[in-house]
Amino acid sequence: MSKATKKRPPLQGTLTPAYGRDYKSKEAVITDFQAGKDFKLVLIASAGYCSIRDYNEGDMVKIRYNKLRHAVFYRVTKEDLRK
Numbered sequence: 001m002s003k004a005t006k007k008r009p010p011l012q013g014t015l016t017p018a019y020g021r022d023y024k025s026k027e028a029v030i031t032d033f034q035a036g037k038d039f040k041l042v043l044i045a046s047a048g049y050c051s052i053r054d055y056n057e058g059d060m061v062k063i064r065y066n067k068l069r070h071a072v073f074y075r076v077t078k079e080d081l082r083k
Contacts, residue, residue, distance in 0.1 A: 011050060011059075013041045014041075014063075015050070015062065016063075016065075017039060017065060018037070018039050018049055022065065022067060023065035026070070029065040030063075030072060030074055034052060034080055034083065036053060036083065038050070052081075053081075055076045057078050057080075057081055059075070060073055060074070060075050
């Protein structure tokens with residue numbers, strides 16, 4: 001089964017920019033998420049790093065930006081997974 005068709009459970013939590021990055025706009029955060037940049041996955045009890053490659057088509061992702069004061073919801077598309 002190819003990676004693009006392999007279905008895994010959606011990662012539940014909120015993504016925050018990794019490695020000290022921050023964004024001033026939702027367009028900038030979505031652009032970097034689509035480009036495969038790393039984000040920190042924050043769960044209630046733990047956190048770890050991930051990128052768009054860890055999601056499936058149709059997954060809804062919440063990404064925080066602008067010093068974690070704003071959030072954008074993004075649905076992963078088939079085109080995102082081809083990059």
